[in-house]
Amino acid sequence: MLEHLQKQASKPNRVVILGSKGFLARALVEHLASTGIDSVAVGSSEIDLILPDSVTKLGQLLRRDDCLVITSALTPDKGRDVATLMKNLEMARHLASLLENQGCSQVIYISSDSVYSAEDSLIRESSTRQASDLYSLMHIAREQILIQATSKSQTPLCIVCPCAIYGAADTHNSYGPNRFFRTALKDSKITLFGNGEEIRDHILVEDVARLIGLCIAHRSIGILNAATGVAQSFHQVAESIAEIVGAEVTIECLPRSGAITHRHFDPTLRIKAFPDFDLTPLTVGLTKMHRELTSTSNK
């Protein structure tokens, strides 16, 4: 499911990143800079992919030897409705109309683990894609749109599906490490649904950026799940954060509304593709996140 067109890693001429404001895009820019790779991050204020003129604008920017990383998407916090879905698909339509005719060195599409069925007890890259809501439908549709467009221009496509990403710079207040840290630091309290039994795989944003960097360096094609393969319950994550923050953080349990679901990832493909890639253990990543959050708030 993942093939390296370049067995030996090499630097691309340039990486164009769509979605400059995003949490992951910023981490990727930093990572590429740290490895001496030239990159340009393009935000919606420069090229708004929802608008038809984005095709021309991006066409003028994109060079034949560029690697294009697509992180742009309206995330669920911007809306879960049909209008948001259509805007996201409009972006993909414009990208496709460019990529069908103008190829580049490689396209990397940042998808989501939401594309996989919630019923799968162990997710791997070959797992069935099944939409559970309009957001996951959007990513599934975009993946297909890009597969079709890049095949026309014979551009290598790599689809990266990250599991739950955490890191200090995340602006989303989603349930998990990001929200737990904020409430622990602000109110000395972490609130869980039920007892936080749900098991999830959490990955540090810098690790996802490094994995994308490896896909770029090897011009990988196919699908890669950016996941650690080590899943923990939200309760375990909350306990780790409470211990890191200290100062008598309490864990509060609220009645849950939905059924308990778990999500595990099989890391086999990743460890075969990148055998010496070292992941940051969750407690180490959370400690780093805490250090960054508290140093930011102290400034």
Add this chain to the structure above:
Amino acid sequence: MRFESAELAKISINCFLVSSVTTANTLAEICEHTGADWSEIAPALRLDRRIGPHAYLTPGLGIAGGNLERDLVTVRQLASRYGSDAKVVMAWQNNSRYRSAWALRQLHRVVLPRCSHPRIAVWGLTYKAETHSLKNSPAIDLISALAPFKITAFDPVASDSSIHSANLELAPTALAACHKADVLIVMTPWKEFSQIDPLMIQAEMCGRVIIDPFGIITAPGFTHLQLGH
């Protein structure tokens, strides 16, 4: 027996073997996480006459060798042609691919987080004991997935000429393969491996981890990882 039945009887036997092995593999993995021990459960299953004393209940590293895979492909093709539901066969194939990388996952879980460039000893390269065949061998898959690391391997019958991997060196004896190794992985359950004195293994190795899917070694003093335990 008519010709069609005879052909399908042979395939049916292999499907039943695969289903038993896959079921054993799935439940053995649950044992690994829950503290149960598959070696205590399997004898109870053998007492059930619907399963039987000779049932394929030993967990392994997926289906290898080629014949069973060939028959699974045939069943899928027949199901596709005649519109039968063969998703269970796909599930067996997926499970086999997953199990074949068990040792690799253990290595990444237990050894690599503590030792970024381990010296790895591998015992056994053939797809099963008492054969020369390397076809679909999990050991060969493992070695190719460990390209950045130095591997020293020993196999009683596989020869130099049949294996080509830049990161692999073949040792003249099992103990020589263990010299200064951080981890030993036993990929084929050759009987002679079980007769090697664990103290001699301990004396040769630097590390104290043995990944021994089939439980062929008794190794006190080691972190010993085995299927179903």
